[in-house]
Amino acid sequence: MQKLRLGISTCPNDTFIYEALVCGLFPSQFEWEVTFADVQTLNEKVLRGELDVAKVSCGVLPFIQENYQLLSCGGAMGYGCGPLLFSSEESATFDASQETLLPGKNTTAALLFRFWFQKTQPQKTPRISYAFFNEVYDALCTKKQKQGVVIHEKRFTWKRDHLGLLTDLGEFWENETHSPIPLGCTVAKHSLGKSTIQSVEEEIRRSLDLAWARPQLVSDFIRKKAQIPDDSVIEQHIRMFVTEFTCNIGEEGKKAIRFTMECSIGN
Template sequence: MAEPLHVAYSPCPNDTFVFHAWAHGLVPGADAPEVTFADIDVTNSMAERGELDVLKISYGALPWVLEEYALLPCGGALGRGCGPLVLTRPGDSGDLGGRRVAVPSERSTAYLLFRLWAAKAVPGGLGEIVVLPFHEIMPAVRDGRVDAGLVIHEARFTYREYGLEKLADMGEAWELETGLPIPLGAIVARRSLGAERLHEISETIRASVRQAWEDPAASRPYVLAHSQEMDPAVADQHIGLYVNEFTADLGEAGYAAVRGLLTRAAAEGLVPPLGPGALEI
């Protein structure tokens, strides 16, 4: 029997919802993988070090790993109305020029979208960028340790509980400029597995997504067990926002969004340029 694949994804509801069936050996013809739970900044680093077989990473980290890993056409997170937010304290002037901003990672899609937005919206230039775990960003803004914070995940739904205000929606800015969906999280797999195996893994992930949609109650205990005491209603909102048609297949619009983001980011010197065929298996 072949060794099981080693897979890493976050404990966030969209990932546990998507991968529940595969992780539990419920996809016909596919063995259950060995799963590591880690936040996206950790899986980004794992991919850069060449660890594990299949990982959920940020599209912002993709250009650094494409030599060893192939982008799979399913299982990730793209969408509309689901972009990162920039938050400030009430009464803040909203001018980020020269100010301290907390971000979850400098190898994240959120950061790329933020820098592309700031290049136009903050003509005076940003001040210090402070990298914090995403769950520490809102308290840091609230307590005045930073002037603003770039937030992701369920913070879209909970920032008002911290007494914070939305300064800007990075996804909204991206969609208005490009008309494309927002590329957030990618699924990558080792190229050394071979094209046939990569296509098999893609079909397994698609089947896992379909099973999650067909019987959402089956994955609920798994989702809630790993959602860090998240309110079940928020978990449902999270899944509804981040699991969509692009999760089943990137399609033409999905690939256009990924190329658009990374091409613009490369032009700003934020990521390495994409080579020909870089997004192909």
């Protein structure tokens, strides 16, 4: 049996999609060796060629296309689901002179922030630093950081934690490009060959079908991996980030990927 190295995050949309596959809930023709990590770490692993199949940021695609192929399923793309730019203060406006904390250099969140900044602050240069996505949120809540871009489950708890919304980067992207927000995608090494890659896509779709067929969306596996073990937050997360594009990116999704590639190269 062929062994494949798979990398996914612990976020509910990833664990929802891939649970049946990684937990052996259906017969697979592969032996899956799974790495769970935050998205920036997965991006870096793929840049180094350390994974055979991985869920990565769409923003990293231009830098890996020589070695990896974009799959038509298993990603995170949609409308109304983009990264949010927050202030540590409830009532504040964006300050271009202040540093903005982003969840990883190669993340789509970083790309969308730069896209927004270039369009709205064309004469200025952004001050940027990077941290893991959970560290960005914690830094805002503790007021160690004045501005930052938030992704994943934390986008559902900001009102409770008294942060100030500066702008919805996903909404800005939608208005400018008239395409869905390309957050994450699944890629596979070209060297696996067409037949193996096709089988991988079939198994991802089967895993996703089994997840939707469950009576309850949230399982123990998903709950234990989540940053916020609250079923209502987890279900919101799944319904927001697991969309029709997760099963098949289609023509709209391909359009969004093309825009992303152009923006990435420009940055």
